[in-house]
Amino acid sequence: MFHSMSTLPFLYLLTITTPIFAATLQASVEQVVADYALSTSTSLPFPSATQNPADTQKIMVADWSLGKGAIQDNPGNLAFVADPFPNASAPFPTGQNLSGPVLQARYPQGSFSYETGGSQWYNLWNATAGAKFQTMLVSYEVAFDENFDWVKGGKLPGLRGSTKSNLAGCSSGKEKETNGSDCFSTRLMWRKNGAGEVYASIPTANGLCSQEGVTCNSDTSTSIQRGTFGFVSGRWNRVTLLVRLNDPPNVANGNIQLFYNDLKAIDQQGLQIRTNSQVYVNGFYFSTFFGGSDKTWETPRDAHTYYRNIRMWGSSAASNLTGNTVATAAASRTTASGLGLFGGLALTGVAAALWI
Numbered sequence: 001m002f003h004s005m006s007t008l009p010f011l012y013l014l015t016i017t018t019p020i021f022a023a024t025l026q027a028s029v030e031q032v033v034a035d036y037a038l039s040t041s042t043s044l045p046f047p048s049a050t051q052n053p054a055d056t057q058k059i060m061v062a063d064w065s066l067g068k069g070a071i072q073d074n075p076g077n078l079a080f081v082a083d084p085f086p087n088a089s090a091p092f093p094t095g096q097n098l099s100g101p102v103l104q105a106r107y108p109q110g111s112f113s114y115e116t117g118g119s120q121w122y123n124l125w126n127a128t129a130g131a132k133f134q135t136m137l138v139s140y141e142v143a144f145d146e147n148f149d150w151v152k153g154g155k156l157p158g159l160r161g162s163t164k165s166n167l168a169g170c171s172s173g174k175e176k177e178t179n180g181s182d183c184f185s186t187r188l189m190w191r192k193n194g195a196g197e198v199y200a201s202i203p204t205a206n207g208l209c210s211q212e213g214v215t216c217n218s219d220t221s222t223s224i225q226r227g228t229f230g231f232v233s234g235r236w237n238r239v240t241l242l243v244r245l246n247d248p249p250n251v252a253n254g255n256i257q258l259f260y261n262d263l264k265a266i267d268q269q270g271l272q273i274r275t276n277s278q279v280y281v282n283g284f285y286f287s288t289f290f291g292g293s294d295k296t297w298e299t300p301r302d303a304h305t306y307y308r309n310i311r312m313w314g315s316s317a318a319s320n321l322t323g324n325t326v327a328t329a330a331a332s333r334t335t336a337s338g339l340g341l342f343g344g345l346a347l348t349g350v351a352a353a354l355w356i
Helices: 029-035 053-063 127-131
Strands: 013-014 040-043 078-081 101-109 119-122 133-144 153-162 183-191 196-201 213-217 222-224 234-245 254-260 263-269 282-288 304-315 352-356
Touching: 013 153, 029 133, 029 234, 029 254, 053 213, 078 127, 101 282, 127 282, 133 153, 153 196, 153 234, 183 234, 183 282, 196 254, 196 263, 263 282
Parallel strands: none
Antiparallel strands: 013 352, 040 304, 078 101, 101 304, 119 282, 133 234, 133 304, 153 183, 153 282, 183 196, 196 222, 213 222, 234 254, 254 263
């Protein structure tokens, strides 16, 4: 069950100049799981001791059900390290044992795009579980270096899906990868000053690009509700992403929800995520780098993000929301304001929903 903000007397939005978001619903990961009857679950096991990049890669390949049995991009940028912020946990404790090493991703000075910094790999939980998930939830915690320089933005992990024949990959940049016939992806992004968004490679049916808070980018990706929440450096942030596929494929009743520190920040409905009934949600899509794909996105110094408590839940049930049949004409990518809840006001990146 969701709780309104009025039932949380000790919860405040701490800001320097502007609010980061105005979430109205609070729910633990477990509450969201129960609400959508997500009965199948898994988690990614972490080692009990720190590991160098080479041994980190061996552990991940052996235990994390990676697509192609490998880390696709920059395995040397990953390592299990000591928790840099053991006393700066996300609010609303999960009850999980969070002691021990965390996964560090490195972005070398001057890097931008997945070719030069960060890392990318896929977890194929769907295939290993022998299931056909049409709803999936992933929850993880992410931390950024103290005084992290956000530059223009960068990618963060999310979920991806595909047909059985296209387990290799899916992202933005190619029309086939965003028309819903073969695959889709729903990653997160940080933007300037830590502003957050869902960064989706999905169809843009029924005028999605003209909806408030939606930006259809030139690389065929779609930014959903940029600025309705914001990341904070120097401490842990919990994100929970729920994807419910549209059903049938020609009806736009798909749903993407994002909870930041257990507060609902995004609930985008009326989506056509797939155009093919054989597209299912496969698993965790770890994708992180600065960019963008040109030097205006590059990090001015070595930088790091950290990850822990990666958990997933799934169900064979698709979205049961109502939705409009998709028009047969080609969808326009005319962009709306895309300014999010606060009309594009610059976010400080320092505020968050916290217990005080």
